[in-house]
Amino acid sequence: MLLAVHPLRRLVASLSLRVKLSGDDRAAILDLPHTHSTVAQGGLIVREGHIPDRCGVLVSGFAIRQKISGEGRRQILAVHLPGDAVDFQNLYLAESDHSVQMLMDGEVAFVARSAFRQLMRQNETIERAVMVQMLVETASLREWILNIGQRRAPERIAHLLCELGFRLEAIGLAEEYNYELPMTQEELGDATGITTVHVNRTLRLLEEKGMIRRRRRLVSFPDWQRMRELADFSTRYLHLDIHSEQ
Amino acid sequence: MLLAVHPLRRLVASLSLRVKLSGDDRAAILDLPHTHSTVAQGGLIVREGHIPDRCGVLVSGFAIRQKISGEGRRQILAVHLPGDAVDFQNLYLAESDHSVQMLMDGEVAFVARSAFRQLMRQNETIERAVMVQMLVETASLREWILNIGQRRAPERIAHLLCELGFRLEAIGLAEEYNYELPMTQEELGDATGITTVHVNRTLRLLEEKGMIRRRRRLVSFPDWQRMRELADFSTRYLHLDIHSEQ
DNA sequence: CGTAGTGTTGAGTCAAGTCAATGGTTGTGG
DNA sequence: CCACAACCATTGACTTGACTCAACACTACG
8 A cells, every 4th residue: 555645635735725726736746756754853854054955845743933043042933734835935045044843753745946946837826826825824924923022921822722723623633623732831932932831820821711621732622712812813814715816 | 307216226126135137137127017106104005904906116215014913902023125025925815914004204116916926927037036035024024033032122122223224234225234213112112022111211221231322213333243242133034145046 | 382293211010031849741671 | 560761741939021100301393
């Protein structure tokens, strides 16, 4: 049973969320030459300072995009789910200014950057799909800034939990927005600009207020709507509503 | 003396900072059909929720990219200088998730989104130049997140002042990194996630430490290198070093 | 000369950080 | 199978950076 599931299938599904792909388009993506390997927890798929000549696609497992300050403090910029291409951000740049790291053991497919760019020039729909994906990533960064810059700890954490729930739901990896949190409390802190200790207290607070329920890393939301309101979570920035045709 | 200076000249210059453009490339950009108008301070060039069908290019004056939270708090995401195209972020999206506002009276040229995209498909160099510009904007958002998420108020403000100085210097609008700050202290606060009062105290602190000097809105840096170190300001994220050829 | 927008300063409060210790879970190797 | 180590989560006590509220000063402009 070779290749029970094609490594790039999730990428196709992910791109299809926002741009309608024809059978030919899908085939063209699946035909991209690629390698396929497992990467251990903590492994880097994109390295700051390196010249990116290939684009990683998450097949399984989660990853984070991160940047380290001069004092060695780590800021998490985004969380990537299976199906995400983690290197669109570097497709046209000479040198990566940040890195992408696996949150757990997982599989990654690698596609040559040149192959990606060639396919984009050949196929306008795929080009658009990639561009949309890139711009949605950027939109997420904007919301991330708003979150860190303007919200208090409880809302900040809540917003991150909502984003994860919503995105996992969209790709079928959550049920009723319940999911297993792929991050430690330290990582939640690095993502939201809050210390580990305060993340812990804030999670407890959210639980006491009945906004979340926890068992191990499993989070569930007794009242998803109230949670969304508390978190000030709007889905507009994820641009998921429609298949934009032009 | 009609059109003493072509409204799109600064855009050409701005794109040329990172991608080498031939004479034909430059001419093609200058030939883009466009309108040209003045926009008053506070005027919106991009509106959240609107469908962007045209792309604004700053001819003169400064603008900010911003997002408003559900509680009405404003977060500034980026500062745009003359020559910046402020709508690349929406070129492939159906609806803007944020807005761009003039910081002062200024001139803006508008190019139809379709014309831009058509030119990009026709001319691979221009396509690359636009993509690079888009990705550098995204890189700036990442650094912005690091700044707000991991640095203290003095370093945060210092970093913003460094970024402005460096970018203004790059387009010839600063002398020795000295420039007239285009923002009020309230705006500095909204950009860094700090209250107005604390911005004021922090600026005083930076001045007392000899990192900056102020006269009105004019800022200068007695020791630019020390300032950069304090701010933990690296220029890598601006990707300005080279004309990347591939 | 009055008004509106900025900038500045002081006093008091609070959200979040720091430091430090303890508990729980998982995995591993003797 | 147990003991230890490593990692993660939790809690308490104390500190502090930043916020809030409030007043006042400066400047530009009609």
